[in-house]
Amino acid sequence: MDAGKPCQRGYAARLHDQRSDRRPVYSFRIMPAPMTGRRKVLSVVGTRPNFMKIAPIASALAKRPDEFEHVLVHTGQHYDSDMSEIFLDELGVEEPDYRLGVGSGTHAQQSARVMERLEPVLLNQRPDFVLVPGDVNSTLAASLVAAKLGFAVGHVEAGLRSFDRTMPEEINRIVADAVSDLLFIHSPEAREHLLTEGRREEQIHYVGNTMIDTLVAVRGRLRERAAASRFGVSDRDYLVVTLHRPALVDTDLLHTALEALETLSRDVAIVFPMHPRTRARVRDAGLPLEDSGALKLIEPIGYLDFLALVATSAGVVTDSGGIQEETTFLGVPCLTLRDNTERPITESMGTNSVIGLRPEQIVEAPELLARIRSRKHRVPPLWDGHAAERIVEVLMQS
Ligand code: UD1
Numbered sequence: 551m552d553a554g555k556p557c558q559r560g561y562a563a564r565l566h567d568q569r570s571d572r573r574p575v576y577s578f579r580i581m582p583a584p585m586t587g588r589r590k591v592l593s594v595v596g597t598r599p600n601f602m603k604i605a606p607i608a609s610a611l612a613k614r615p616d617e618f619e620h621v622l623v624h625t626g627q628h629y630d631s632d633m634s635e636i637f638l639d640e641l642g643v644e645e646p647d648y649r650l651g652v653g654s655g656t657h658a659q660q661s662a663r664v665m666e667r668l669e670p671v672l673l674n675q676r677p678d679f680v681l682v683p684g685d686v687n688s689t690l691a692a693s694l695v696a697a698k699l700g701f702a703v704g705h706v707e708a709g710l711r712s713f714d715r716t717m718p719e720e721i722n723r724i725v726a727d728a729v730s731d732l733l734f735i736h737s738p739e740a741r742e743h744l745l746t747e748g749r750r751e752e753q754i755h756y757v758g759n760t761m762i763d764t765l766v767a768v769r770g771r772l773r774e775r776a777a778a779s780r781f782g783v784s785d786r787d788y789l790v791v792t793l794h795r796p797a798l799v800d801t802d803l804l805h806t807a808l809e810a811l812e813t814l815s816r817d818v819a820i821v822f823p824m825h826p827r828t829r830a831r832v833r834d835a836g837l838p839l840e841d842s843g844a845l846k847l848i849e850p851i852g853y854l855d856f857l858a859l860v861a862t863s864a865g866v867v868t869d870s871g872g873i874q875e876e877t878t879f880l881g882v883p884c885l886t887l888r889d890n891t892e893r894p895i896t897e898s899m900g901t902n903s904v905i906g907l908r909p910e911q912i913v914e915a916p917e918l919l920a921r922i923r924s925r926k927h928r929v930p931p932l933w934d935g936h937a938a939e940r941i942v943e944v945l946m947q948s
Pocket residue numbers: 597598599627628629630631633634654655685686687688718719794825826827830871
């Protein structure tokens with residue numbers, strides 16, 4: 551679109567016209583800002599993995615200043631500097647325009663705070679599009695408040711399903727997908743899930759993986775970090791561990807996991823950057839937290855150091871979602887300590903193996919990882935560093 555050329559009528563307004571059966575909950579309908587020739591995109595981030603998913607979109611939008619304006623809202627769900635600021639700095643993400651400072655709490659408290667504090671921002675900004683990445687509580691809350699105000703919502707990483715509603719993220723995904731207008735997917739099975747749930751084909755855009763865009767952008771900077779030697783281990787001779795899900799760390803399984811890690815560390819060095827939630831649970835349970843030499847229990851580390859550490863490791867043991875994708879892209883074998891995954895493509899094509907929520911299996915990691923190494927694997931289609939550009943193109947056409 552040429553600068554200065556009047557913008558098309560707002561997407562939210564057009565959607566409203568098309569769906570007169572969808573009555574607004576509010577007695578008034580919020581319309582996009584007056585036509586300025588530029589589309590306003592407002593993105594909502596809250597937690598560590600959200601930053602990597604939005605950073606390339608922010609950068610792609612910034613390259614088209616005549617067509618787009620970007621407003622960044624940080625809910626503050628993650629607030630420690632090593633869970634938040636370090637990522638914004640390393641990824642070169644602009645200083646957020648708004649910080650909602652919601653902090654920790656129960657799911658209801660956290661979600662309610664995001665909703666209450668985001669609503670006036672949306673009313674003030676009146677964006678053409680609201681982008682929500684991932685599946686965290688901030689995603690759920692932001693998508694709900696934006697959809698109820700009648701703004702066009704785009705869910706980045708739509709359609710993933712673990713079919714396990716005991717995971718808070720599964721509920722967050724289902725709700726975000728149900729209320730979003732634009733569904734950006736990175737795996738073919740996501741389309742099937744969305745169609746089964748009644749979403750329309752024209753809402754679904756297979757664009758690729760924006761988290762992998764970020765990885766592609768920083769890949770050339772990983773070697774210079776010399777992460778392995780800085781963390782006291784040798785290339786290809788150590789494992790990286792991350793565990794933070796409530797199903798594991800809020801239960802007795804945490805004890806089993808730590809014992810198994812201690813045993814395994816007699817054979818292979820382990821670096822375990824510990825999420826604050828996990829550290830708190832270890833403390834609550836009175837379990838030892840000291841670094842025992844071969845088992846390195848360290849503070850959370852930044853994005854570049856983490857990827858650099860993973861890239862030269864012999865393998866990863868995790869319960870994270872995103873790390874299953876990053877290891878698949880890097881070709882590093884990964885054992886996922888969960889009963890299911892919402893990212894099956896990382897198993898069918900990539901280097902991931904979902905071994906169940908049975909941490910006693912950690913002691914078998916070397917053999918299990920060797921089995922993955924002997925398998926053929928490849929990077930899924932469209933995990934190519936250009937997903938964000940495709941998203942921006944869709945926004946342009948919408
Ligand atoms: C959240 C997401 C999870 C995601 C993870 C990535 C939900 C439901 N969960 O989990 O999907 O994989 O982020 O890291 O949204 N804490 C701090 N400092 C912080 C943030 C958290 O100390 O900056 C501690 C607090 O004790 C807090 C606990 O970690 O109570 C859990 O934080 P919370 O944001 O509720 O969920 P995560 O476990 O981080």
